[in-house]
Amino acid sequence: xxxxxxxxxxRFASRGITANRMRSSLTVLGVLIxxxxxxxxxxxxxxxxxxxxxxxxxxxxxxxLVMSSGGGGRFSRGANSNAKxxxxxxxxxxxxxxxxxDVKTAAPIxxxxxxxxxxxxxxxxxxxxxTWASYFEASNSPIDKGYYWSNDDVVAGxxxxxxxxxxxxxxxxxxxxxxxxxxxxxxxxxxVGVMKSKGSTGGFQDADSIVIAPITFVQRSMSGYGSLSQIxxxxxxxxxxxxxxxxxxxxxSAQHKIKAGANADYRVLNQxxxxxxxxxxxxxxxxxxxxxxxxxxxxxxxxxxxxxLVSVTERTREIGxxxxxGAPKSAILTQFLIEAMLLSLLGGISGVALGVGxxxxxxxxxxxxxxxxxxxxxxxVSALVGLIFGGWPANRAASLRPIEALRYE
Amino acid sequence: MSxxxxxxxxxxxxxxxxxxxxxxxxxxxxxxxxxAQGEFVAIMGASGSGKTTLMxxxxxxxxxxxxxxxxxxxxxxELDEEQLSVVRSQLIGFVFQSFNLIPRTSAAQNVELPxxxxxxxxxxxxxxxxxxxxxxxxxDRSRHEPQELSGGQQQRVAIARALVTNPAMVLADEPTxxxxxxxxxxxxxxxxxxxxxxxTVIVITHEEEVARAARRMIRLRDGQVVExxxxxx
Numbered sequence: 005x006x007x008x009x010x011x012x013x014x015r016f017a018s019r020g021i022t023a024n025r026m027r028s029s030l031t032v033l034g035v036l037i038x039x040x041x042x043x044x045x046x047x048x049x050x051x052x053x054x055x056x057x058x059x060x061x062x063x064x065x066x067x068x069l070v071m072s073s074g075g076g077g078r079f080s081r082g083a084n085s086n087a088k089x090x091x092x093x094x095x096x097x098x099x100x101x102x103x104x105x106d107v108k109t110a111a112p113i114x115x116x117x118x119x120x121x122x123x124x125x126x127x128x129x130x131x132x133x134x135t136w137a138s139y140f141e142a143s144n145s146p147i148d149k150g151y152y153w154s155n156d157d158v159v160a161g162x163x164x165x166x167x168x169x170x171x172x173x174x175x176x177x178x179x180x181x182x183x184x185x186x187x188x189x190x191x192x193x194x195x196v197g198v199m200k201s202k203g204s205t206g207g208f209q210d211a212d213s214i215v216i217a218p219i220t221f222v223q224r225s226m227s228g229y230g231s232l233s234q235i236x237x238x239x240x241x242x243x244x245x246x247x248x249x250x251x252x253x254x255x256x257s258a259q260h261k262i263k264a265g266a267n268a269d270y271r272v273l274n275q276x277x278x279x280x281x282x283x284x285x286x287x288x289x290x291x292x293x294x295x296x297x298x299x300x301x302x303x304x305x306x307x308x309x310x311x312x313l314v315s316v317t318e319r320t321r322e323i324g325x326x327x328x329x330g331a332p333k334s335a336i337l338t339q340f341l342i343e344a345m346l347l348s349l350l351g352g353i354s355g356v357a358l359g360v361g362x363x364x365x366x367x368x369x370x371x372x373x374x375x376x377x378x379x380x381x382x383x384x385v386s387a388l389v390g391l392i393f394g395g396w397p398a399n400r401a402a403s404l405r406p407i408e409a410l411r412y413e
Numbered sequence: 414m415s416x417x418x419x420x421x422x423x424x425x426x427x428x429x430x431x432x433x434x435x436x437x438x439x440x441x442x443x444x445x446x447x448x449a450q451g452e453f454v455a456i457m458g459a460s461g462s463g464k465t466t467l468m469x470x471x472x473x474x475x476x477x478x479x480x481x482x483x484x485x486x487x488x489x490x491e492l493d494e495e496q497l498s499v500v501r502s503q504l505i506g507f508v509f510q511s512f513n514l515i516p517r518t519s520a521a522q523n524v525e526l527p528x529x530x531x532x533x534x535x536x537x538x539x540x541x542x543x544x545x546x547x548x549x550x551x552x553d554r555s556r557h558e559p560q561e562l563s564g565g566q567q568q569r570v571a572i573a574r575a576l577v578t579n580p581a582m583v584l585a586d587e588p589t590x591x592x593x594x595x596x597x598x599x600x601x602x603x604x605x606x607x608x609x610x611x612x613t614v615i616v617i618t619h620e621e622e623v624a625r626a627a628r629r630m631i632r633l634r635d636g637q638v639v640e641x642x643x644x645x646x
Contacts, residue, residue, distance in 0.1 A: 023517055325513045328474060329527045329574065330502020332495055406501075407474040410513070 013335060017342035020315065028347060031311045035351025035386050036358060038301030042382040043359025045297040047372030049290030054373050056282045066108070067144060068237040068249055069273040070094070070256060088269055089231020092219075094259050095136075098237060103255055106240050106248035111139035113234040114219050116226040118189030120171060122181075127174030129167075130213045132188055134222025135236070140166075142238035145216075150182045150197030153218060161220035166197040168212035188215055189226045249274055294378075301382070304351065305389035312344050312397035323401050324409025337402035344394020345387060352386030420483070421581050421613045422448040422471060427480030429466050429636075440466040442636040443480070448615065450581075453608040455624035456617045458633035465586065467633065468617045472505055472584045473497050485581060502530050506575025510587035512567040514559040514574075520546060521555035524574045531578065545573040549603060565596030572603055582613035589623055601626040 021028045072090050090112070097103075098110035114134040120127050133139075137155045140147070153164040165188065172181045172195075181195045193215075202211035223229050239248035252272050262268045316323070323336055356379055363372040429441040440463045448454055458464040469475035470482060473489055482489045484504055492500065506527075507513075514523045524542040533541070546555050549569040559567055568588060575583050585604065589597040605626060608614045616627060624630050632640035 019518070321513070322515055325515060326526070326530075327498065328472070328501060328507050328513075330498055330530045330578075332498040332502075332530065334495075335530060405475075407469050410474065410509075 013338045013342055016339045017346055020319070020339070020343045021346055024315075027311060027314075031307050031347050032351040032354070034304035034307035035301070035348050035389065036304075036355040038297070038304035038389075039352050039355025039382045039386050040359035040362065041300050042294065042297035042385075043356065043374060043378055044362045044367065044372060045293035046290060046378040047359070047363040047374045048367050048370050049286070049293045050373040050375055051367075051370040053283065053286030053290060055370065056286055066239040066242055066245055067142070067274070068239060068245065068252055070098075070110075070235040070237060070252060071233075071271045071273065072231065073269055073271045088260050090233075090235055090270065091231060091259075094256060095232065095235050097255050097259050098235065098252060099138075100255065104248065104251035106244040106251055108238045108240045109138040109142045110235055110237045110252075111136045111142045112219055112232045113139065113236055114222055114227055115233040116189060116222055118226065120167075120175065120186050120188040120215060122175040122184065122186045125175050127171045127213075129171050129215045130210060132215045132217065132222065132226065134217055134219035134227065136219060139216070139236055142236040144238075145202075146200045147197045148200040149180070150195070153196055158218040158220055161218060161224055163191060163193040163221055163225075164196045164218065165193045166199055166216045167195055168199050168210075168214040169201040170210055170213040171215055172198050188217075191221075191225045193217065193221075245274055301385060301389065304386075305348075305393040308344055308348055308390060309393040309397060311347070312340065312394045313400075315343070316340065316397045316401040319401075320404065320409050320412040323404055324406050324412065327404070327406035328410060333402045337398050340398030340401045341391065341394055344398060345390040348386050348390030348394070352383050355386065356383055418449040418451055419485075420447055421450050421452075421485060422446070422615075423481075423483040424467075424471075425481045425483075427467075427470060427477040427482060429463070429470065429475070430478045440636055441470075441477070444633070444636070444638055445480075446631060446638060446641070448582075448613060450613055451608070451611055452629060453605070453614045453627045454616070454629045454631060455627035456615065456631045456633065457619060457621075457624050459619060461635075462633040463636040464617050464619075464633050466636075468584060468586050468615075471582075471615065472507060473500050498530075502527060503578060504581040506578060506580035506583040508568070508571050508575050508583065508585035508588045510590040512559070512564070512571045512591070514567055514570055516559055519556050519558055520551060520562070520570045520573075523559070523570055524577050527574060527578045541577055542573075545577040546570070548576070549573045563596075564592050565599055568592060568596070568600055569603065572600070572607070576607060576612070580612070582615055583607060585614065585616045587618055588616060589618070589620070597623070 070090065092112055095110050095112040098107055100107075112135060116132040116134065118128075118132055120129060136158055137152060139145070140152050147166065148169070150166070152166065153162070157164050165186075167181060175181065175186060176184070181198060184195050185192050186195060187193070199212070199214070199216075237248065237252055239245040249272055256262075256270050256272070257268065260269055326336060359382070360374055360379065363374045424444055424446050427441055427444045428439070431438045431440060444463075444467060456464050456467060466475070470477050473484070476490065484500060487500065489497070489500070515526065521539065521542045524545050525538045528538040528541060543552065543555055546552050549572050551566060551569055551573065554562060554566065559570070562570065572583075583604075588604070589600050592600060601623065604614050604616065614627075616623060618624055628645070629643040630640065631638055
């Protein structure tokens with residue numbers, strides 16, 4: 005009935021919008037701000053969550069760290085008479101596929117300090133780490149250039165090192181450090197590999213300022229044969245980390261003869277648990293930001309209702325004329341609905357464009373990550389906003405009795 | 414009066430009451446009349462006589478409180494809102510005192526509008542609209558918007574819009590009320606011309622001069638028909 009082509013209704017509706025450009029563009033602006041803030045704010049939330057997650061993942065989600073709680077490392081002796089430092093025997097005991105099936109590898113870490121030099125250039129790494137070859141796997145340390153030294157090098161105590169990118173840049177600039185002999189802690193060592201950059205994991209620590217050598221070499225020529233700084237353990241997978249931690253705790257308690265309930269002289273730390281708690285808090289942030297954005301979209305929707313009500317009131321007479329010359333209710337309804345939808349979709353499309361555009365920049369120190377879901381959601385919601393918030397005024401317009409509409413001045 | 418022509422309008426005992434109880438206003442108190450195809454009727458009366466109410470009922474813009482109204486063979490009381498819009502679209506052409514053209518819309522598009530609601534194709538609409546505008550002498554003003562036209566010209570556009578669907582009747586409510594003497598003369602001539610081509614024309618007016626242009630005059634007073642005169646022009 006009526007038989008009015010959609011194109012025709014479309015034309016009427018777009019004429020309604022262009023008839024009052026200022027008002028229409030302000031309405032569109034309301035939706036635009038709503039949609040773009042939904043996209044940008046959720047992108048910022050996602051971005052910060054991702055940044056935290058990546059920072060922690062660089063340390064390795066499977067990583068478990070065993071530390072001495074008696075004062076730690078080389079200085080443990082005397083600091084706490086009851087506390088036993090971590091020993092190579094502890095590290096060996098943790099590499100037990102029967103007692104610790106969820107532990108992939110465990111590597112001792114013995115940190116020494118000192119300056120490294122090459123020619124007249126020098127670098128002071130945060131740590132000169134002595135360890136086993138399994139450390140590279142346990143600590144999630146991929147190599148960029150060269151190769152890993154092996155357990156043969158550990159057994160023989162060879163002076164071979166793998167250096168972090170900070171040390172490599174300090175000593176060699178852009179030149180290749182491979183097979184060059186540098187001096188660390190007064191010892192001549194050969195660089196066999198360069199680690200891939202881990203980036204800064206959190207302010208004060210530069211994970212790339214490191215030199216890694218066979219533990220036997222570090223013990224012999226730098227630190228002596230004291231207790232270990234840490235033991236780096238890797239679980240078989242992220243999901244078995246909790247089980248691996250229990251196994252590590254059991255083995256360490258047996259090694260150190262800690263009775264159940266007594267205070268342990270070691271601590272077992274896990275990156276996954278840190279990751280879990282930080283993910284929860286960043287998720288909360290995203291939800292909070294999305295809620296704020298949703299409110300602004302709602303305000304945009306109320307703007308549409310307002311403008312459509314004004315438009316209906318202002319054109320009451322026109323509606324009366326249209327009805328008098330034969331417009332069916334459906335034609336009036338569609339006209340005003342399309343008008344509202346057009347306004348909100350215009351706002352939606354430009355809002356998506358603006359939101360995605362803004363998200364290319366760094367916002368508040370966070371690199372936003374636009375999720376397709378938020379774009380789609382914001383767009384669909386903006387269309388629905390037009391349908392719902394425009395629907396009521398449109399229905400009011402369509403339900404006007406022609407005689408009353410015509411009398412309206 | 415064209416004896417034997419089929420009836421376009423049959424009104425039987427129609428009353429219209431606005432409001433309820435003690436404040437109720439009886440706009441029509443039992444009006445009965447018949448209008449045949451091809452008649453030129455003037456409905457006269459002072460303000461408050463009920464002539465506008467009658468016009469609204471004839472135009473299917475309002476429904477009677479009681480009584481029956483047939484347009485052609487359709488009993489209007491039995492039609493729902495959608496069907497009424499079809500009746501308005503196909504059987505009735507309106508001409509209002511205040512022209513009631515759609516603002517910011519060209520003359521041709523205004524004239525096209527009733528055809529658009531009938532679902533006529535764009536090219537066909539355009540053709541018929543231009544023809545209707547030519548027949549009211551505004552073939553050269555089709556692109557003008559209402560605010561660019563004089564009152565007389567606007568009313569002629571409105572007449573073209575009423576004619577374009579070939580309606581069973583043209584209902585004109587005080588068509589010359591807002592016009593000067595010269596434009597009034599032109600509009601009356603135009604209505605005459607339309608009537609001569611066979612269309613039924615019903616004019617609501619309070620001016621004797623306008624009524625004299627018709628061939629039959631129905632006078633209302635206090636919601637009742639008090640005079641019904643037919644003459645040969």
